[in-house]
Amino acid sequence: MSDLLERLRGRGWRMTAQRRVVAEVLAGDHVHLTADEVHARAVAKLPEISRATVYNTLGELVTLGEVLEVSTDKRAKRYDPNAHRPHHHLVCAQCGAIRDVHPTGNPMADLPDSERFGFTVSDVEVTYRGVCPNCAKA
Amino acid sequence: MSDLLERLRGRGWRMTAQRRVVAEVLAGDHVHLTADEVHARAVAKLPEISRATVYNTLGELVTLGEVLEVSTDKRAKRYDPNAHRPHHHLVCAQCGAIRDVHPTGNPMADLPDSERFGFTVSDVEVTYRGVCPNCAKA
DNA sequence: ACCTAGATTGGATAAAGTCCAGCAACGATT
DNA sequence: AATCGTTGCTGGACTTTATCCAATCTAGGT
Numbered sequence: 001m002s003d004l005l006e007r008l009r010g011r012g013w014r015m016t017a018q019r020r021v022v023a024e025v026l027a028g029d030h031v032h033l034t035a036d037e038v039h040a041r042a043v044a045k046l047p048e049i050s051r052a053t054v055y056n057t058l059g060e061l062v063t064l065g066e067v068l069e070v071s072t073d074k075r076a077k078r079y080d081p082n083a084h085r086p087h088h089h090l091v092c093a094q095c096g097a098i099r100d101v102h103p104t105g106n107p108m109a110d111l112p113d114s115e116r117f118g119f120t121v122s123d124v125e126v127t128y129r130g131v132c133p134n135c136a137k138a
Numbered sequence: 139m140s141d142l143l144e145r146l147r148g149r150g151w152r153m154t155a156q157r158r159v160v161a162e163v164l165a166g167d168h169v170h171l172t173a174d175e176v177h178a179r180a181v182a183k184l185p186e187i188s189r190a191t192v193y194n195t196l197g198e199l200v201t202l203g204e205v206l207e208v209s210t211d212k213r214a215k216r217y218d219p220n221a222h223r224p225h226h227h228l229v230c231a232q233c234g235a236i237r238d239v240h241p242t243g244n245p246m247a248d249l250p251d252s253e254r255f256g257f258t259v260s261d262v263e264v265t266y267r268g269v270c271p272n273c274a275k276a
Numbered sequence: 277a278c279c280t281a282g283a284t285t286g287g288a289t290a291a292a293g294t295c296c297a298g299c300a301a302c303g304a305t306t
Numbered sequence: 307a308a309t310c311g312t313t314g315c316t317g318g319a320c321t322t323t324a325t326c327c328a329a330t331c332t333a334g335g336t
Contacts, residue, residue, distance in 0.1 A: 283332075292323080293323100299315080300314080
């Protein structure tokens with residue numbers, strides 16, 4: 001993840017304690033935190049960090065293509081740091097747990113021209129829904 | 139759409155002016171209104187209808203499987219009355235326009251067991267993103 | 277060490293949705 | 307047609323999520 005900071009610096013990002021902390025908090029696979037969760041964890045490392053800064057930083061990371069915004073059906077947006085290996089999501093309908101998945105096939109190829117309504121289609125997002133093993137037990 | 143009202147009545151839904159109006163407002167293809175938009179249009183037909191009722195009714199329609207909740211990336215959830223013909227969505231990244239699309243292939247079959255993490259997968263939602271002809275012109 | 281563009285802060289505000297207590301009315305029954 | 311129990315409706319308060327902004331601070335170049 002420190003390569004992330006390198007890359008950002010290369011793009012003229014001014015490095016601050018706050019931004020470093022947000023980047024640290026987001027590291028890892030299967031990480032899909034809400035802005036508030038990011039803020040809570042950031043505060044643990046840097047008590048004075050403000051909510052606004054967390055929102056700003058997340059927004060910038062999304063704009064720069066380093067982090068993906070994931071809208072599962074929950075109320076709050078979630079942020080996915082795994083932007084460089086394309087993947088989709090599997091969501092538990094009961095507890096909201098999210099896993100990264102890599103389906104075979106290419107959904108992009110499955111949309112015929114006749115179904116594109118003249119759009120220039122650039123991206124697909126696939127969300128699988130189901131019940132996770134934990135919730136199935138209960 | 140009046141068959142919808144029939145079906146609901148058959149399921150023990152008590153019929154009221156408010157519910158009728160909400161159902162009317164939702165009729166049609168490529169309809170993806172936010173709760174607030176539904177409320178605005180409902181008010182035009184029945185001035186006293188309250189926001190809470192619109193939210194309640196939409197929630198019930200979703201529970202009954204008559205309407206789908208669509209989370210594109212906008213802030214507000216949208217409601218899609220076309221629940222009985224399965225379909226996916228194509229969203230303009232600029233203006234937010236939404237079209238119903240029917241891709242070929244079955245994304246469900248593209249998720250191998252090894253990528254299911256023990257989940258019981260029951261549903262897939264595919265969202266294509268791009269730029270619509272209108273926005274492309276500008 | 278200094279300077280300035282850019283970043284941070286926290287509080288106000290907005291937008292979307294939920295909750296609740298009291299009133300209204302659907303429709304089954306007689 | 308009148309009654310009545312149950313369910314639905316209302317409107318306002320409240321919660322959650324997110325954005326805006328003016329004042330203040332700081333990273334990093336010189």
